[in-house]
Amino acid sequence: MTIRVLLADDEAMxxxxVRAILGSDDAIDVVAEAADGLEAVEAAQRHRPDVAVLDIRMPRMDGLAAGAEIRRTVPGTAVVMLTTFSEDAYIAKALGDGASGFLLKSGDPRELIAGLKAVADGAAYLSPKIAQRVIAELGAGSGGGRMSRAAAAKEQVEVLSPREREVLALVGAGLSNAEIARRLFLVEGTVKAYVSAILTRLAVKNRVQAAIVAYEAGLVTD
Known part of the structure; x- marks a missing residue:
């Protein structure tokens, strides 16, 4: 199966x-490109890619707004945000808008390919370095700081069964349902049921938000 990708960034270089990196994998096909957020939305609506890779800062419409509009009008397209370390607050906002992945522009090329494949397979992908920064940003915005968020996350996961916590840790590590099923020797449908139950019990919108809880609760160690 070929993963069809839309790539949007206002910098041609x-x-x-990114196109060269993605082109090195036969399973990925960049079907459209855009130089700003508005073009990205129009391209997503026209080509209906599996994944839209969006820079956060773009003219006319930024990546956050473009991602939210793509999720609204082309729900079958997952959104991955390309970020830098200077954009922590934007990452937190995108998290609430339903983005499925966050990758560093300066990260390992292999991580970019792995992240796209994970997202296309229905998983969330949060670069470990980004996860640490997002957690720090979220903690800085709360009264008790990171320690209080960690304590709250640990309390959240207490409602989960041991198996659900095990599944949540693997969601936090960026594994897809199929990969979790293989790791835990389960049927994929069972993993899907576990993930659905975990999202409900944690009262989170999507797998990325669940991954943040996993990191904050200390379930993901890498």
Whole structure:
């Protein structure tokens, strides 16, 4: 199965670099490119890719707004945000808008490919370095700081069964349902049921938010 990708970044050199990385994998096909957020939305609606890779800062419409509009009008397209360390607050906002993945522009090329494949397979993908920064940003915005968020997350996961916590840890590590099923020797349908129950019990919107809880609760160690 070929993963059809939309790539949006206002810097032509960045687009060329990311396109070259993705082009090194036969399972990925960049079907459209865009230089701003509005073009990205229009391209997503026209091509209906499996994954839209969006820079956060773009003219006319930024990546956050474009991602939210793509999720609204093309729900079958997952959204992955390309970020830098200077954009922590934007990442937290995108998290609430339903983005499925967050990758560093300066990260390992292999991580970019792995992240896209995970998202296309229905998983969330949160670069470990980004996860640490997002957690720090979220903690800085709360009264008790990171320690209080960690305590709250640990309390949240207490409602989960041991198996559900095990599944949540693997969600936090960026594994897809199929990968979790293989790791835990379960049927994929059973994993889907576990993930659905976990989202409900944790009162989170999506797998990325669940992954953040997993990190904050200390379930993901890498």
């Amino acid at each position: 960045v687009r060329a670099g």
